[in-house]
Amino acid sequence: MKVEMTNSKEIVNPKQDIEPDLIDITPDEFKKTFLDEVTDTSARLLGSADCDEIYYTLCRTVRKYIAKRRAKTVREIKSKNSKLVAYLSAEYLLGPQLTNNLLSTGLEYIVRQVFEDLDINYEKIISEEVEPGLGNGGLGRLAACYIDSLSTLSIPAIAYGIRYEYGIFKQIFENGYQVEKPDTWLRNGNVWEFTHPQHDQIISFGGRVLEKKSTTGKTYYSWIPDYSVRAVPTDYLSPGYRTEHVNIIRLWSARSTNELDLGSFNKGFFHEASESQVKAENITKVLYPEDTTEQGKELRLKQQYFFTSASLKDLFRRLYGDEVDPDLSTLPEKVSFQLNDTHPVVAVPELMRILIDVYDLDFDKAWEITSQCFNYTCHTLLPEALEVWDVELFERLLPRHMQLIYQINKRFLNKMSEATNHNILLMADMSVIQEAPFRGVRMANLATIASKKVNGVAELHTELLKSSVLKNFADFFPEKFVNVTNGITPRRFMKVANSSLSDLITETIGHGWVKDTKKLTELKNYIDDSSFLEKLDQVKQDNKLRFKSFLHYGYQMTYNPETLTDVMVKRLHEYKRQTLKLLHIVTIYNDYITGNIKLEDITPRTVIFGAKAAPGYSQAKEIIKLINDVAAKINSTPGLNERLNVLFVPNYNVTASEYIIPASDLSEQISLAGKEASGTGNMKFALNGALTVGTLDGANVEIRNLVGDDNFFLFGMTEPEVHKLSEKGYKPYDYYESNPKLKSSLDLIAKGEFSYKTDTVFSSNAVVLDLLANDRFMVLADYQAYIDIQHRIEKEYANKKSWTKKTLMNIASCGFFSSDRAVKEYIDKIWQAAPIFPDWDT
Numbered sequence: 001m002k003v004e005m006t007n008s009k010e011i012v013n014p015k016q017d018i019e020p021d022l023i024d025i026t027p028d029e030f031k032k033t034f035l036d037e038v039t040d041t042s043a044r045l046l047g048s049a050d051c052d053e054i055y056y057t058l059c060r061t062v063r064k065y066i067a068k069r070r071a072k073t074v075r076e077i078k079s080k081n082s083k084l085v086a087y088l089s090a091e092y093l094l095g096p097q098l099t100n101n102l103l104s105t106g107l108e109y110i111v112r113q114v115f116e117d118l119d120i121n122y123e124k125i126i127s128e129e130v131e132p133g134l135g136n137g138g139l140g141r142l143a144a145c146y147i148d149s150l151s152t153l154s155i156p157a158i159a160y161g162i163r164y165e166y167g168i169f170k171q172i173f174e175n176g177y178q179v180e181k182p183d184t185w186l187r188n189g190n191v192w193e194f195t196h197p198q199h200d201q202i203i204s205f206g207g208r209v210l211e212k213k214s215t216t217g218k219t220y221y222s223w224i225p226d227y228s229v230r231a232v233p234t235d236y237l238s239p240g241y242r243t244e245h246v247n248i249i250r251l252w253s254a255r256s257t258n259e260l261d262l263g264s265f266n267k268g269f270f271h272e273a274s275e276s277q278v279k280a281e282n283i284t285k286v287l288y289p290e291d292t293t294e295q296g297k298e299l300r301l302k303q304q305y306f307f308t309s310a311s312l313k314d315l316f317r318r319l320y321g322d323e324v325d326p327d328l329s330t331l332p333e334k335v336s337f338q339l340n341d342t343h344p345v346v347a348v349p350e351l352m353r354i355l356i357d358v359y360d361l362d363f364d365k366a367w368e369i370t371s372q373c374f375n376y377t378c379h380t381l382l383p384e385a386l387e388v389w390d391v392e393l394f395e396r397l398l399p400r401h402m403q404l405i406y407q408i409n410k411r412f413l414n415k416m417s418e419a420t421n422h423n424i425l426l427m428a429d430m431s432v433i434q435e436a437p438f439r440g441v442r443m444a445n446l447a448t449i450a451s452k453k454v455n456g457v458a459e460l461h462t463e464l465l466k467s468s469v470l471k472n473f474a475d476f477f478p479e480k481f482v483n484v485t486n487g488i489t490p491r492r493f494m495k496v497a498n499s500s501l502s503d504l505i506t507e508t509i510g511h512g513w514v515k516d517t518k519k520l521t522e523l524k525n526y527i528d529d530s531s532f533l534e535k536l537d538q539v540k541q542d543n544k545l546r547f548k549s550f551l552h553y554g555y556q557m558t559y560n561p562e563t564l565t566d567v568m569v570k571r572l573h574e575y576k577r578q579t580l581k582l583l584h585i586v587t588i589y590n591d592y593i594t595g596n597i598k599l600e601d602i603t604p605r606t607v608i609f610g611a612k613a614a615p616g617y618s619q620a621k622e623i624i625k626l627i628n629d630v631a632a633k634i635n636s637t638p639g640l641n642e643r644l645n646v647l648f649v650p651n652y653n654v655t656a657s658e659y660i661i662p663a664s665d666l667s668e669q670i671s672l673a674g675k676e677a678s679g680t681g682n683m684k685f686a687l688n689g690a691l692t693v694g695t696l697d698g699a700n701v702e703i704r705n706l707v708g709d710d711n712f713f714l715f716g717m718t719e720p721e722v723h724k725l726s727e728k729g730y731k732p733y734d735y736y737e738s739n740p741k742l743k744s745s746l747d748l749i750a751k752g753e754f755s756y757k758t759d760t761v762f763s764s765n766a767v768v769l770d771l772l773a774n775d776r777f778m779v780l781a782d783y784q785a786y787i788d789i790q791h792r793i794e795k796e797y798a799n800k801k802s803w804t805k806k807t808l809m810n811i812a813s814c815g816f817f818s819s820d821r822a823v824k825e826y827i828d829k830i831w832q833a834a835p836i837f838p839d840w841d842t
């Protein structure tokens, strides 16, 4: 691919005067470094370099500046002996690195200028990047936002995780069905990586435990593992925004401890010769989809132990080096481990094992230290999402850890027995070990028992955790439970994704808001300023045009930017209720074909879907097929298709979100109340000026409180109402019978109206049948309220000026949802860490 040349025009840097860059470099200096790098890395001159070579070279050049800052940060951390936050997460959805790094370093405008000068198309080079998709959804993206904030706030932190060779699958549609293609993000290498083979760790599995007695009569245990693998770390640098501080995301890859078996190879046994390499490397081969219940269980537990053990050992290396007899009682002052959901919880028995078996501490002392170091974030309320490992599997893979878990549990239950006057039911509920339906290790219970603090991710979520999932723990240990409402980084989701809006905000209230989003409230002063409101409209229109060309060039999809852009992008889960949105669309279609509504009375609207379904989640895949079928029918219905379009954007990921969110008018957050722990998409939309239509679920509750009732479209049952209805016995069929519009919409689907082109009546039925027979997430009960609120939305959208004011109120009121605020809460309530560059607050 050759670089497209742009017309040379004069460079204007609108931000130069208003937003001081930290970087101390002139465009000419940067240009020289860049041109040298072109030749260094590709042995070519610029004129004959391809787009991907230019992309690569630009990244190499930018990397240099970040690497320098990292070196400085390391020196600072060492000299100050600062407390470290170790974030343990099996998932990170980092998104494209180049744009974010250009922003953080302040190099963006210099690069734009240099590229203009060299006739290189900046946008085209930027779009070369393949994002590392090392996560499923919200949980992984949250981890990435928190690292950005930790760096921006100059808090020493390491984010530990897994360098999956294949990240989240690439989604394509064939005949409307989701087809998963491997994500080959590493095919051309990755220019942002720093691999440190010298810091490898050996991780063991299997085997047995020997009980021994020392000469003093003390019993100790010795784990004789079956086999070991090598964990090799690769670092990604996370530069803070306009600060010298750079943290790392350290991702582990599995390698064999054995070299190639040359003997077998020479005999022609090529497969056998590399067997141990293949076996080891399988551990970090793929990211598991979040709903995997059966397949790959063993490998998944291996992944969890592999990365947490490597991370703990890495920390001991950093903190104690070769010290023979370090004072481990100060460990909780040196590090706080944050467990991102239950995936890294096996770190708890691993730390116990290290303290007891390696450093010879007694159990009580080891527990005292361990239980001061860990904190646990719970990200769900769905019981089926809480991890429980088969005892037999655990024992086989990690026999010493299983022993330690029994011991931890026994001491805990002894205490509880005393405290509850031997209340068996209560103890059975709180035990780490479940007996039925199979003997299992409940990771959430282990995490809760071991952690100093346990947090939910939105106010409602924390309250529900305390009153349901972890009720007994909360009753006995109320001081353990805290809430930290999620947040998102304004750097990626405003500055990078929505530069037009960011420029307008900076022009209006100065640049301070990027690090202090409370300042966004100053925008409320412009609520009656027509010229500002017009500019805000123009920003939305510009973003819609940008989205239009993203859809056109990326997917050959046609989008009319003059329409109400109604967006539902998130993982496909029944509890999120994509089917409710679908029923709304089918209702409009039905009204149109039956003549119930005239074409001119339909508000021009484009509904955008984006959603991946876990490969093993068949019901979710049926819903995807149905969305695609409905979209095909609507988009090809003459007349209607001038007013209503449905676009299902394949492969929704961070890259796509940066185009979709800024172009949206309406943000769909319509989960059944009490099921969505928080949501973070909801915050991204509101901060980019979309209005929310939502239930009182997760962080929607807090968004509504902040933006005000008038600026939020609330509908549906509350959590207590949902609770009451299920106690009473929910009968979806009654809603179908008693609501003619709902009935005819469901009937239309069931009779195959949308089985466009292909014979997919069965798919349509599968969705309808489930709604009529089960409807676990009460779609039918909330249907009428949803249709009603959509009518109100259409009325409100017709009043352009008032809609723009609501947009402004959303942007101005949602500064609270910056991940900087969330991270500061973690610091105050949980980690007690301190910044190392004291200028962090300015």
Ligand code: 26V
Binding pocket: 137, 138, 139, 142, 290, 291, 292, 341, 379, 380, 382, 384, 385, 457, 486, 573, 676, 677, 678, 679, 680, 698
């Ligand atoms: C896992 C599973 C596995 C079994 C089948 C059902 C199911 C449903 C959901 C999950 C994911 C649980 C963890 C998770 O990703 N939680 C998300 O975390 C976000 C960040 O805190 C939060 O905004 C989302 O509301 C929450 O769903």
